[in-house]
Amino acid sequence: MDRPELITERFRLNRSSWGRGIAKEACARLLAHGFDDLGIDRIVGVAMAENVPSVRVLEKTGLRFERFLHMDGALWTNYALSRVDLVRRRLTP
Numbered sequence: 001m002d003r004p005e006l007i008t009e010r011f012r013l014n015r016s017s018w019g020r021g022i023a024k025e026a027c028a029r030l031l032a033h034g035f036d037d038l039g040i041d042r043i044v045g046v047a048m049a050e051n052v053p054s055v056r057v058l059e060k061t062g063l064r065f066e067r068f069l070h071m072d073g074a075l076w077t078n079y080a081l082s083r084v085d086l087v088r089r090r091l092t093p
Contacts, residue, residue, distance in 0.1 A: 011023070011026060018053065019053075023053075023054070023057045024057050024060055024061060027045070027057050027058070027061045028061050030043075031043055031061060031062070031081065031086075035083050035086055040083070041082060041083045042080060042081070042082045042083065043063070043080065043081050044063075044078065044079065044080045045058045045063050045078075045079045045080070046069065046076050046077065046078050046079070047076065047077050047079075048074055048075070048076055048077075049068065049074075049075040049076060049077050050074075050075070055077055055079075058077070058079040059079070061081075062081050062085075062086065062089065063079035063080055063081045064079060064080060064081065064085075065077060065078075065079055066078045066079060066080050
């Protein structure tokens with residue numbers, strides 16, 4: 001089976017769902033599916049820099065800050081996690 005080179009996923013939650021761990025759970029499941037089921041080697045996540053809760057979701061699920069991006073007149077954060085880093089973390093007690 002051919003592996004996709006790039007998969008893009010976006011999500012947005014209603015305000016009534018904020019602060020309940022839903023975004024973190026969704027992100028964690030997307031990472032697991034991408035690495036474990038699809039065999040993707042690197043996953044990137046972006047969030048508007050001013051959206052601190054979304055940035056925290058990326059950090060809490062293991063993605064690491066790489067750089068700031070300027071897109072659509074806004075400042076965005078770019079985070080990423082590689083399969084190699086994920087395996088290292090899983091093996092570290």
